[in-house]
Structure formats: C-alpha cells, structure tokens
Amino acid sequence: MIPTQLRQELEERVAQAITPREAAVDVMKGLQGHYGWLTDEAVAEAALILGLSTLQVEELATFYEMIYRRPVGRVVVHVCDSISCWAMGSETLLHHLEQHLGIAAGATTADNAVTLLPCCCLGNCGNGPALMIGDRLFGPVSPEQAAAIIAGHREDQ
Amino acid sequence: MPKLIIDDIPVEVPDGTTVLEAAQSVDIPIPHFCWHPALGKAGACRVCAVKLLDGPVKGVQMSCMLPAMDGMVVSTTDDEAVAMRKSVIEWLMINHPHDCPVCDEGGECQLQDFTIAGGHGIRRYDGRKRTYRNQYLGEFIEHEMNRCIQCYRCTRFYQEYAGGTDFGAMGRAAIVYFGRQDDGPLESPFSGNLVDICPTGVFTDKTARFRARYWDYDMAPSVCPHCSLGCNTVPMARYRELLKTTARRNDSVNGWFICDKGRFSNAGVNAPERPRQALVGGKPVSLAEALDALATLLGEFLELHGPESLAIVGSPRMDLAGNIMAARLREMLGAGTLCLFNETDRAELTGKAVSLLTTENSSSQEDMRNADLIALEGCDLLDEAPMMALAVRQAWRSGARVYMVGTQNEIQSAMAPPFTKGGPGGILQQDQTANPPQSPLGPRGSFVKGGHNREATALPFAFEQVASLADVPLAEAKRPVIICGASRTGLESIGEILSDSTASFDKGGLQPALKLAFILDGPNAFGCAELARRHHGVALSTALADGRIKGIISFEADLSHDLPQGITVLGAADWRPTGLMTRAGVVLPTTTWVEQEGIFVNNEGRAQRFKKVMNPGLPIKGLTPELHPPRVHGIDAPGGDVAPSARLIAMLMQRLGETMAVEPLSGPWETLKDLDATGAGVMIHKGEQE
Ligand code: SF4
Ligand code: SF4
Ligand code: FES
Numbered sequence: 001m002i003p004t005q006l007r008q009e010l011e012e013r014v015a016q017a018i019t020p021r022e023a024a025v026d027v028m029k030g031l032q033g034h035y036g037w038l039t040d041e042a043v044a045e046a047a048l049i050l051g052l053s054t055l056q057v058e059e060l061a062t063f064y065e066m067i068y069r070r071p072v073g074r075v076v077v078h079v080c081d082s083i084s085c086w087a088m089g090s091e092t093l094l095h096h097l098e099q100h101l102g103i104a105a106g107a108t109t110a111d112n113a114v115t116l117l118p119c120c121c122l123g124n125c126g127n128g129p130a131l132m133i134g135d136r137l138f139g140p141v142s143p144e145q146a147a148a149i150i151a152g153h154r155e156d157q
Numbered sequence: 158m159p160k161l162i163i164d165d166i167p168v169e170v171p172d173g174t175t176v177l178e179a180a181q182s183v184d185i186p187i188p189h190f191c192w193h194p195a196l197g198k199a200g201a202c203r204v205c206a207v208k209l210l211d212g213p214v215k216g217v218q219m220s221c222m223l224p225a226m227d228g229m230v231v232s233t234t235d236d237e238a239v240a241m242r243k244s245v246i247e248w249l250m251i252n253h254p255h256d257c258p259v260c261d262e263g264g265e266c267q268l269q270d271f272t273i274a275g276g277h278g279i280r281r282y283d284g285r286k287r288t289y290r291n292q293y294l295g296e297f298i299e300h301e302m303n304r305c306i307q308c309y310r311c312t313r314f315y316q317e318y319a320g321g322t323d324f325g326a327m328g329r330a331a332i333v334y335f336g337r338q339d340d341g342p343l344e345s346p347f348s349g350n351l352v353d354i355c356p357t358g359v360f361t362d363k364t365a366r367f368r369a370r371y372w373d374y375d376m377a378p379s380v381c382p383h384c385s386l387g388c389n390t391v392p393m394a395r396y397r398e399l400l401k402t403t404a405r406r407n408d409s410v411n412g413w414f415i416c417d418k419g420r421f422s423n424a425g426v427n428a429p430e431r432p433r434q435a436l437v438g439g440k441p442v443s444l445a446e447a448l449d450a451l452a453t454l455l456g457e458f459l460e461l462h463g464p465e466s467l468a469i470v471g472s473p474r475m476d477l478a479g480n481i482m483a484a485r486l487r488e489m490l491g492a493g494t495l496c497l498f499n500e501t502d503r504a505e506l507t508g509k510a511v512s513l514l515t516t517e518n519s520s521s522q523e524d525m526r527n528a529d530l531i532a533l534e535g536c537d538l539l540d541e542a543p544m545m546a547l548a549v550r551q552a553w554r555s556g557a558r559v560y561m562v563g564t565q566n567e568i569q570s571a572m573a574p575p576f577t578k579g580g581p582g583g584i585l586q587q588d589q590t591a592n593p594p595q596s597p598l599g600p601r602g603s604f605v606k607g608g609h610n611r612e613a614t615a616l617p618f619a620f621e622q623v624a625s626l627a628d629v630p631l632a633e634a635k636r637p638v639i640i641c642g643a644s645r646t647g648l649e650s651i652g653e654i655l656s657d658s659t660a661s662f663d664k665g666g667l668q669p670a671l672k673l674a675f676i677l678d679g680p681n682a683f684g685c686a687e688l689a690r691r692h693h694g695v696a697l698s699t700a701l702a703d704g705r706i707k708g709i710i711s712f713e714a715d716l717s718h719d720l721p722q723g724i725t726v727l728g729a730a731d732w733r734p735t736g737l738m739t740r741a742g743v744v745l746p747t748t749t750w751v752e753q754e755g756i757f758v759n760n761e762g763r764a765q766r767f768k769k770v771m772n773p774g775l776p777i778k779g780l781t782p783e784l785h786p787p788r789v790h791g792i793d794a795p796g797g798d799v800a801p802s803a804r805l806i807a808m809l810m811q812r813l814g815e816t817m818a819v820e821p822l823s824g825p826w827e828t829l830k831d832l833d834a835t836g837a838g839v840m841i842h843k844g845e846q847e
C-alpha cells in the first residue's frame with residue numbers, strides 16, 4: 001500500500017495528461033521512489049492509477065532501464081555499453097568494476113549497497129566511457145575514478 | 158495513382174499503396190514478417206529490402222514502409238537487396254533453434270519459407286543462443302518463445318486490432334518477450350488468431366499439436382457453422398479426425414480472422430458419442446435398410462393418419478440443400494407442415510428480419526469495419542456473433558461513434574455471460590470470471606479504466622449509451638450501420654427508423670446509406686427464413702399447437718422443449734446426439750459440415766459454399782485393433798455409412814416413388830449451382846431469384 005498522499009499526487013499527474021500512458025513513467029518512478037524498486041504490488045497499483053492492465057504496465061516497466069523490476073542496492077551504477085563508450089573502453093571499465101565490487105554485472109553487493117548495471121546509451125557519447133548514478137552523469141571516467149565515485153556515493157548513503 | 162516499375166514490370170497502384178503491395182499486385186513476392194495486410198507496417202524485421210534504382214528515392218529501402226511513388230524504378234533482384242535480405246535472415250536465425258523437425262509449425266512456417274527463399278542455409282553463428290521460459294497460455298495455445306523473431310505481429314493483433322490487454326511485448330533490445338504478465342489462459346475471445354499470424358512456431362494450436370504436417374492434412378475451403386456470420390475457414394483433418402480450424406480470408410466477411418469459438422469447436426465432429434450407426438427400432442442396420450424402413454413406416458403412418466398430420470422438420474443448422482430437400486419432401490407427400498424453425502417467435506422474428514434486408518441495405522462485416530457510426534440494439538456480440546465485435550472495434554479505432562441502445566441494466570445483462578470456447582458440439586470450456594463490465598468509456602486504445610480482469614468479457618470498444626434508437630444521430634453519419642439482435646423491440650424500432658428514413662429521404666433528408674445487420678440463430682437461419690417464406694413453413698411449436706400433427710421426421714433439428722409424448726418421431730437424421738435421435742423410430746446418421754459439400758446463407762443473406770474436407774468415419778485415433786485396419790472388406794470406413802441430409806431425403810423420396818433425380822439447387826436456387834467456394838459469396842435477398 002502506498003500513502004494516500006502519494007496516490008493523490010500520482011492521480012493528479014494522470015489527470016493532467018492527455019492520455020494516461022503519457023504519465024506512466026512518472027507514476028512508475030513515483031512508486032519506485034517509495035518502494036526502492038518497482039515491486040509487483042507497485043505494478044498493480046500503477047495499473048489501477050493509469051487505467052491499464054498490469055501487463056501493459058509491465059510492458060512499459062521492462063522497456064525503461066531506469067525502472068527496476070527487481071530489488072536493487074542503495075546505489076545503482078549504470079555503465080554505458082553503447083557503441084561510443086565501448087570504443088572508448090567501457091568493456092574494460094565494466095570488467096574492472098565487477099572485480100572491484102566483487103559482483104557480476106547485473107548483481108548487487110552482499111551488503112545491499114551497490115548494484116552494477118550495464119546500460120544502453122546515456123547520451124553522453126562525447127565523454128565516454130560514461131556512467132550514471134541517480135541523476136548524475138560522469139564521464140569520461142577511468143576505472144580508478146569510477147571506483148572513487150562509487151565509494152563517495154556509498155558513504156553518502 | 159502512382160506509376161512505377163518493379164523488376165521491369167510497369168505497375169499502377171492507388172495512392173497510399175506500399176511498394177511491397179504494389180509488387181504483390183503483379184505477383185512479385187517480397188519476403189515480409191512484420192508487415193501483414195490487416196495489421197499494416199511496423200518496419201521491425203528488415204527482411205523486405207528492395208533496391209530503388211531510379212526515381213524520387215534511391216538505394217536499399219524497406220518496401221513495406223515505402224509508399225509507391227511516380228517514377229520509382231524498383232528491383233527486388235538487385236545484388237545489394239538480395240545480400241541485405243540474406244543477412245537479415247541470418248541475423249533472425251541467430252537465436253532461432255535449428256530444430257524444424259520437432260516444431261509443430263514446420264511445413265506451414267513463413268520463417269522456414271523465407272529462410273530458404275533468402276538463400277540462407279549454412280549457419281555461421283556458433284555462440285550461445287538466447288533462450289526463454291515458455292508460459293502456460295491456457296488449453297488452446299502452446300507457447301514456444303525461443304522461436305520468436307520479434308516481428309511484433311502478435312501484440313499488434315492482440316492489443317491494437319483485437320483490444321486484448323493481457324498479452325503484449327515485454328523487455329527490450331535482445332530480450333523482448335511476447336507473453337502475459339503471469340502464466341494463465343489468454344483472455345481475448347480472438348486469441349486463436351495468434352496461431353495464424355505468428356510467422357514462426359511461437360504459438361501453435363495446442364488441441365492439434367504434433368498430429369500432422371501441413372502436407373498430410375485434408376483441407377478445403379469451408380464456412381464456420383458456429384453462429385450466423387458465416388466466417389470463412391480452412392478446417393484441417395487427417396485420418397478422419399478434424400484436427401484444427403484456421404481462418405480463411407474473405408474481405409467482405411471475416412477479413413483475415415475468426416473467433417475462438419469458430420476455431421476451437423472441433424470436438425463434436427470427432428466425438429465418440431456422435432451418431433454414426435443407422436438404427437431401426439434401436440437395431441443397427443445399414444443406411445439403405447434404414448431408409449427402406451422409414452419409407453415403409455411413413456407409408457403406414459400416412460395411410461393411418463393422412464398427410465396433414467405429418468410435419469417435416471428442417472433446421473437453421475442444416476445446409477441449404479438439406480432444407481430445400483425437406484421442402485421438396487413435404488411437397489411430394491403433401492404433408493401438413495414444413496417446420497424449419499423450432500419456436501414460433503424465432504420463426505417470426507427471423508422472417509421479419511430477413512424481410513427487412515435487401516442487397517443494398519444489408520451490412521457485411523466489411524461495411525461495419527468501414528462504418529462511421531454504429532448503433533447496437535438488443536444483442537450480445539461476444540456471445541452471439543463474436544467477429545462482429547471485432548468489426549465494430551475496427552470502425553471505432555478509425556473514429557466511428559458507437560451507440561448502445563438500452564438501459565444500463567439491459568446492457569449489463571446482455572453482456573454478462575462469459576465467452577465460452579467450445580460452442581455447439583464442442584466440449585472444451587474455459588472458465589473466465591464474469592465480472593460485470595463497467596461502462597467502458599476509456600480513451601481510444603484502452604477501453605476500460607481500472608484493473609484488467611473485468612475486461613475479459615467487455616466489448617473491445619467504447620460506446621455511448623442511449624435510451625432508444627431514435628436518440629442515435631443517424632442522420633449525421635455518412636456510413637451508419639445498425640446492428641440488432643432478432644428481437645421484437647429491436648425489429649420494431651428498426652421498422653420505424655426505416656419508414657421514417659424513407660419518408661425523410663423522399664424529402665431529401667436521411668441518406669440512403671443506412672445499413673442493417675441482424676444477428677440470427679444458426680449458420681443457415683437466413684436460408685431457412687427464405688425457404689419458409691416461399692413454402693409457407695411454420696415453426697414446429699406453432700404446428701404442434703393446433704393439435705393436427707401426430708408424427709414428424711426431423712433433419713438436424715434441435716428442440717428446446719421436449720416433444721409431447723403423443724407425437725411419433727418416425728425418423729430423425731443428425732450427426733449430433735440430440736433428444737430427437739433417441740426417440741426416433743429410424744435413426745439416420747448424417748455427415749457434418751466438414752464431411753460434405755453445402756451452402757450456408759449467413760446473416761446478411763450471403764450464400765457461401767463450403768467444400769468437403771474429409772471422408773466420414775470413425776477417426777483412426779482411438780480405434781481398437783479390431784476396427785483398424787478393418788478386417789471385413791467394404792468400401793466405407795468404419796462408421797462411414799452416413800450421408801448428407803439432402804442425399805438422405807433424395808433417397809427417401811426415390812423409395813416413396815419419386816422417379817426423377819432430385820436436384821436441390823434447381824428452380825429459384827439454380828443460380829447457386831456454380832457458387833465458387835473461394836469467392837465472396839452471393840446475395841440471395843428476396844427478389845434476387847424471382
Ligand atoms: S511471437 Fe511470433 S508474432 Fe510475436 S513477435 Fe515473435 S515471431 Fe512475431
Ligand atoms: S463469429 Fe461466428 S461464424 Fe465467425 S468464426 Fe466466430 S462463431 Fe464462427
Ligand atoms: S516486412 Fe518490411 S520491415 Fe518487416
């Protein structure tokens with residue numbers, strides 16, 4: 001169950017949209033902010049708020065890579081693996097971070113602190129290899145810089 | 158009308174035609190997966206590449222995305238285009254299993270065909286393949302996601318074309334998944350079409366999996382007998398077993414699709430309890446002996462009671478020839494009555510509905526798809542005529558206004574029963590929770606706000622509710638259609654509208670474009686109403702009411718009430734184990750619609766021929782070794798001593814002294830003799846043959 005206030009906010013957001021689908025990302029992000037990830041319960045709630053079926057919410061949720069359909073750590077690190085970053089060494093960067101964090105790409109550290117996700121273009125092609133944490137973009141980053149950035153975020157949490 | 162040249166052939170096509178369709182119009186096939194005539198383009202598969210050598214656009218292009226333009230010079234055989242198509246197929250095959258021999262789609266698979274056609278034979282990719290878990294999608298459709306090539310046809314059909322909300326595309330990039338959110342039966346009453354439109358083996362008909370290959374099937378153009386719409390089908394059979402039914406294109410009627418009732422109601426044909434043995438007084442005899450016995454019985458009956466105490470009973474379930482022959486038999490015997498309908502009301506209302514229809518004002522499903530206003534009165538589309546709901550949805554998607562006549566309660570009770578797969582003669586049923594549908598005034602594209610379960614039985618379009626037909630702004634529309642159940646109130650209000658409109662049309666008012674559609678009861682109800690009109694038929698209950706009738710002979714008739722005990726059932730012919738068959742002195746087993754040729758006249762008045770698909774007889778599957786192979790020499794298969802009702806009546810008439818060969822399609826029906834089973838059908842409205 002989400003707090004009444006959040007529900008009302010989200011319903012207002014939908015009411016402002018010309019078609020409810022337009023508001024889907026905002027609704028999912030709102031729910032994700034509340035639960036930490038988009039839980040099954042959240043999908044059902046989003047469906048109710050948007051007037052879509054749960055499958056239709058699932059279609060959207062699984063399309064956007066910043067919507068998490070599985071539990072994630074407190075810090076989520078998106079490492080771009082699109083072509084420009086790949087040309088600038090993102091493969092090495094990702095590999096390095098896997099070793100540094102002791103997890104495979106896609107996994108979360110045992111202390112639930114960090115999730116490492118390769119992702120599609122971050123729109124930061126001029127500064128590859130790039131990574132993103134929350135709303136902040138970084139790039140170009142060396143493996144050492146990346147490790148330092150993650151360490152910084154870990155402390156903030 | 159752009160003029161272009163494709164592979165040296167000059168082509169002229171209407172505006173808006175794609176290069177792919179232009180090529181098809183001169184029989185140049187271009188491989189395509191995502192493009193589908195009913196779904197349009199998606200540009201997802203890239204396999205339809207052609208090269209434009211000259212004109213307004215140049216280079217390699219996707220022919221399904223490109224509108225034909227004046228001056229285009231297109232090559233489908235250019236090296237660059239051929240190489241592109243070959244590479245695309247190779248990419249599509251990267252994740253596809255290499256196991257056609259164990260895939261049920263093999264032999265009827267577009268991916269197989271286009272892979273071979275594209276010249277890709279040797280796989281170079283030796284990496285790991287992407288694999289998925291399959292879902293349980295109910296008892297009718299099997300899911301094998303590894304075979305998917307991401308053409309998006311399934312979800313475009315399911316959600317956009319058919320308005321389903323429980324199936325779609327999830328994920329992105331290299332891991333797109335087509336399925337439901339959770340395992341469970343597909344909710345759409347049109348879900349079976351996934352089997353036909355998926356170009357590979359992701360969806361196969363679970364009721365017939367691994368039973369035969371395409372080249373093994375007995376197939377023929379046929380017509381669905383499960384409601385009055387007469388959708389066109391291709392039933393597929395093997396070893397005297399009807400295995401599956403697929404949709405057959407008829408642009409005027411069902412378009413490319415059929416409903417699940419029409420697709421999955423095959424069980425009755427194969428049912429072990431189906432009558433296959435002629436009986437006289439409960440004793441097995443040959444069909445010929447049974448007819449001899451019936452002739453004798455009939456002679457005695459007529460002598461004792463006189464012809465006016467005999468009723469010949471036909472049925473809207475029986476094909477036209479059978480009913481014509483029933484009328485002939487009655488004429489020959491001078492029998493009291495011809496009964497082609499069971500209930501008084503049904504006979505009267507069907508007759509009334511048919512009399513209101515003309516070739517000009519009768520609405521086809523195509524007219525519905527193109528309508529700009531549709532009014533629905535007194536009908537439950539999903540239950541009584543499912544494909545009409547799909548047709549109305551297409552009109553609604555292109556902006557038509559839809560009105561539902563009735564009070565909220567009437568509308569809800571009309572829509573409450575869940576759509577059941579199985580239908581007449583079927584045994585398959587799928588339970589779906591029947592939540593009362595909400596007034597579905599959602600935005601276009603999603604028809605109900607709120608949780609998705611309640612959509613299971615809701616109509617796939619939004620509508621406005623009005624109290625009476627008079628409140629529908631028919632005059633504002635250019636192509637209005639009224640769809641009506643054959644109910645008293647519906648017919649009355651339509652009668653009023655028609656007389657009003659003729660009156661106001663005379664004064665230059667309402668345009669003559671108004672079209673009507675009635676939902677009738679049975680695949681040949683229109684034909685029966687027409688015959689009843691010509692031959693003064695009455696309903697069986699009317700005939701019984703005046704007390705003259707003492708005996709009946711029935712052909713493929715269903716009785717909703719028990720026949721009074723005093724009535725002798727001299728003979729009954731049917732392929733279904735009805736109550737009449739258990740009471741009949743002589744039991745005559747008949748063929749089903751897939752074991753004979755025939756004609757059904759659909760709700761519009763369109764006569765459509767269906768061809769014989771398979772030989773009658775007990776399906777080999779399930780036969781004990783004593784019966785297969787047969788140990789006694791004979792021409793017929795075990796259980797194959799059956800005949801179409803029309804032939805049974807002709808043989809009976811011969812035994813009763815008729816000397817001429819009796820041809821059902823003669824006199825006013827002569828024109829239907831050459832009716833082409835693969836054509837659009839022929840209208841038979843009153844006056845057409847007179
Ligand atoms: S499941 Fe079939 S129809 Fe759907 S995208 Fe895959 S190949 Fe196309
Ligand atoms: S709508 Fe009627 S005729 Fe058409 S496929 Fe369904 S049951 Fe058969
Ligand atoms: S058919 Fe043209 S891109 Fe798929």
